[in-house]
Amino acid sequence: MYVVSRRDDLAVLRIALEEQYERHRTQLALLARQTRRLPGDGADVAATSALAAASRRALGDIARALHYLEQGRYGTCAGCRRDIPIEELARRPSTRLCGTCRPGARRQRHP
Numbered sequence: 001m002y003v004v005s006r007r008d009d010l011a012v013l014r015i016a017l018e019e020q021y022e023r024h025r026t027q028l029a030l031l032a033r034q035t036r037r038l039p040g041d042g043a044d045v046a047a048t049s050a051l052a053a054a055s056r057r058a059l060g061d062i063a064r065a066l067h068y069l070e071q072g073r074y075g076t077c078a079g080c081r082r083d084i085p086i087e088e089l090a091r092r093p094s095t096r097l098c099g100t101c102r103p104g105a106r107r108q109r110h111p
């Protein structure tokens with residue numbers, strides 16, 4: 001077989017997503033422990049809670065991506081409904097927009 005199907009690619013991405021999910025969960029657990037050891041306020045607490053918020057957001061994104069994968073809706077751009085290229089998904093597995101529809105990447109519009 002010389003053609004790698006999109007489905008195979010998505011299966012690989014699913015593994016990557018699951019790994020990322022675990023990584024963020026570990027990160028959150030570590031941050032929670034760290035927060036308990038820090039004094040009540042100050043820059044460290046602010047930095048730690050910013051990191052925790054980012055991890056929580058990422059967990060939400062990844063959970064949604066995995067949910068879409070299960071439903072077979074994963075990898076379709078929420079903006080233009082085209083398939084998001086696999087390379088794009090590999091770079092940002094939880095993205096819902098293709099490179100063209102993503103804010104800040106408006107240079108290369110669809111013809």
Ligand SMILES: [Zn+2]
Pocket residue numbers: 077078079080081082097098099100101102
């Ligand atoms: Zn798009």
